[in-house]
Amino acid sequence: MAMKSLTRKLVSCVILDLDGTLINTEGVVEDVLKVFLVKYGKQWDGRGTLNRTGKAPIEAAASIIEDYGLPCTTEEFMTDIAPLFSDCWSKMVALPGAERLIKHLHNRGVPIALASNSPKASIETKLSYHHGWKERFSVIIGGDEVREGKPSPEIFLEAANKLSVDPSSCLVVEDSLPGITAGKAAGMAVVAVPSVPNQTHVYSCADEVINSLLDLHLENWGLPPFQDWIEGTLPIGPWYIGGPVIKGYGRGSKVLGIPTANISPNGFSDILSVSASGVYFGWAGLSTRGIYKMVMSIGWNPYFHNAEKTIEPWLLHDFNEDFYGEELRLAIVGYIRPEANFPSLDDLIKRIHEDRRIAEKALDLPLYSSYKGAPYLITPLVQDDR
Ligand code: RBF
Ligand code: MG
Numbered sequence: 425m426a427m428k429s430l431t432r433k434l435v436s437c438v439i440l441d442l443d444g445t446l447i448n449t450e451g452v453v454e455d456v457l458k459v460f461l462v463k464y465g466k467q468w469d470g471r472g473t474l475n476r477t478g479k480a481p482i483e484a485a486a487s488i489i490e491d492y493g494l495p496c497t498t499e500e501f502m503t504d505i506a507p508l509f510s511d512c513w514s515k516m517v518a519l520p521g522a523e524r525l526i527k528h529l530h531n532r533g534v535p536i537a538l539a540s541n542s543p544k545a546s547i548e549t550k551l552s553y554h555h556g557w558k559e560r561f562s563v564i565i566g567g568d569e570v571r572e573g574k575p576s577p578e579i580f581l582e583a584a585n586k587l588s589v590d591p592s593s594c595l596v597v598e599d600s601l602p603g604i605t606a607g608k609a610a611g612m613a614v615v616a617v618p619s620v621p622n623q624t625h626v627y628s629c630a631d632e633v634i635n636s637l638l639d640l641h642l643e644n645w646g647l648p649p650f651q652d653w654i655e656g657t658l659p660i661g662p663w664y665i666g667g668p669v670i671k672g673y674g675r676g677s678k679v680l681g682i683p684t685a686n687i688s689p690n691g692f693s694d695i696l697s698v699s700a701s702g703v704y705f706g707w708a709g710l711s712t713r714g715i716y717k718m719v720m721s722i723g724w725n726p727y728f729h730n731a732e733k734t735i736e737p738w739l740l741h742d743f744n745e746d747f748y749g750e751e752l753r754l755a756i757v758g759y760i761r762p763e764a765n766f767p768s769l770d771d772l773i774k775r776i777h778e779d780r781r782i783a784e785k786a787l788d789l790p791l792y793s794s795y796k797g798a799p800y801l802i803t804p805l806v807q808d809d810r
Contacts, residue, residue, distance in 0.1 A: 432645060433613045433645070434645060435592075435594055435645050436534070436535075436589060436594075437584070437587050437589050437594045437595070438534060438595050439536070439538075439583050439594050439595070439597070439607075440526075440536060440538055440596075440597050441597065441598045441599060441603050442542065442550065442551075443477075443540060443542060443599075444477055444519075444599035444600060444619035445519070445522075445597055445617055445619070446557075447518055447522070447554070448516060448619075450477060450619050451697055452512050452515045452516050453484075454473075456505065460504070460508055463504075471491045472487055472488065473620055474623065474626070475487050476488070477600040477619060478541065478575075478599070478602035479541065480542070480567045480573045481502070481541075482502065485498050485501045486498045513549050517698055518554060519636070519700075520636045520637060520698065520699060521636055521639075521640065522637055523554070524637070524650070525597075525637050525640065527560070528642075529642075529647070532647075534648065537562060537564070538561045539565045539579045539580055539582075539583045540567065540579075541566075541573040541574050543566050543567055544565075544568055547564060562587060565586070569582070570582055573602075574600075574606035575602040575603075575605035575606045576606060577607070577611075578606075579606065580612060584610070592612070594613070595612065595645050596610075596612045597614075597617060597640070598617070598630075599616070599617050599619040601626060601627065604627060604630045614629075614630045614631050615632045617633075617635075617637060617640075621701065621724060632644070635700055635701065635762035638658060638702070639700075639761075639762050654791065655785060655786050655789070656782045657705070657758040657759065657760055657783075657786040657792075659758055659792070660704070660756070660757065661756050661757055661758075662755050662756060663699075663754075664756075664798070665691070665692045665695060665754050665756070666687065666751065666752055666753035666800075667687040668688070668750065668752070669747055669748055669752050670686050670687060671685070671686035671748075680769070680776070682773070682776055683739070683743070684720075684721075684736045685736075685737055685739060686736050687735055687737070687752055687754075689733065696722065701721075701723030702721070702722060702759060702762045702763050703719065703720070703762075703763070703779045704720050704721075705718060705719040705720065705760060705787065706720075706756040706787075707757070707787070707795055707801060708737055708739050708755075709753040709755075709800075709802050710739070710747055710751070711750055711802075713750075716740060717741075718740060718783070719738050719740065719760075719782075719784075720735065720736055720737035721736045721763065722736075722763075723763035726765040727766055727772050737752070738776075740780060740783070740784055753801045755800060755801055757792050758783075760782055760783065
């Protein structure tokens with residue numbers, strides 16, 4: 425997305441935030457809040473998410489009490505809600521590209537620090553569900569180990585100090601405004617990876633705003649680049665998802681002349697909620713017809729101001745019939761680019777056709793073509809109620 429200036433700083437170390445940057449804490453917190461607020465006769469409506477992200481737990485609690493007018497103290501709130509969190513740690517999954525980033529930097533000898541407003545003990549608990557992460561950080565600092573958490577620069581300055589480098593040699597990766605503010609105040613380069621969608625303007629003090637960690641270009645900061653991009657594509661997954669086609673015509677959609685075939689997002693809200701919005705590709709199986717190359721978008725389609733995240737595969741084949749209602753199976757194997765807004769419909773259509781070319785060519789590479797034979801693509805739907 426937006427890159428501020430062409431004279432970017434070159435760095436030698438990376439400092440990562442944890443919640444919302446490496447793991448999907450916010451989604452899990454939301455699930456807990458939904459259940460918890462019912463106790464007070466309130467209904468979760470997503471209020472204040474932007475205010476809460478990046479705050480220390482106690483401050484986040486205070487802001488929820490205020491937002492929902494709860495009749496309790498912050499301490500009571502924290503005590504009451506704690507048990508609900510205890511079996512949630514394992515649901516805090518790695519965000520797209522987190523594991524890849526940590527491994528890559530570590531393998532290439534770039535020192536990495538973790539700096540989080542969460543208390544050290546919760547950081548340890550969260551990390552324990554992600555094999556091999558803890559060992560790869562040279563430094564880990566919790567919010568309870570500094571006098572002032574983010575947005576104070578203290579936690580990042582302490583991280584630089586422990587890494588024995590100058591703050592100006594550090595790149596901070598952050599999802600929240602307090603974190604970005606802290607990083608800039610510490611004199612560091614800051615890449616924002618917003619965990620709240622469509623709020624790019626809020627992050628304008630960052631040096632760069634990207635859509636997900638998959639879009640991080642380390643070479644922009646003088647760091648060793650990722651080596652896994654192949655012909656404009658990044659191997660991911662494979663993810664297998666499917667369901668009946670709920671929209672889509674087979675012969676061409678009315679708006680763009682691009683025959684996409686929506687499947688209902690209900691069954692895989694998990695995959696949807698943690699996957700970065702963007703363009704992906706892979707193989708598509710239609711139960712009675714065959715297996716086809718496929719390029720797809722996951723996201724909000726900013727051009728059309730959609731309110732919900734959708735999955736919209738385009739089967740790369742000339743159908744002369746509709747396949748509405750048929751069972752569609754997908755093997756998603758690669759990523760192409762972040763979702764973007766385009767100045768005109770023409771630009772959007774041009775870009776989607778470019779995505780098609782990239783996907784069609786890449787799917788002939790052995791790396792991707794091998795998934796064409798995945799049994800999932802042709803297995804008839806079996807009802808399993810267990
Ligand atoms: N919509 C957007 O607003 N921005 C995008 O970057 C975008 N990329 C797409 C890429 C592919 C491969 C496909 C199939 C669709 C994409 N769309 C995007 C969604 C497009 O707007 C959608 O197909 C229309 O809503 C027509 O149904
Ligand atoms: Mg965060």
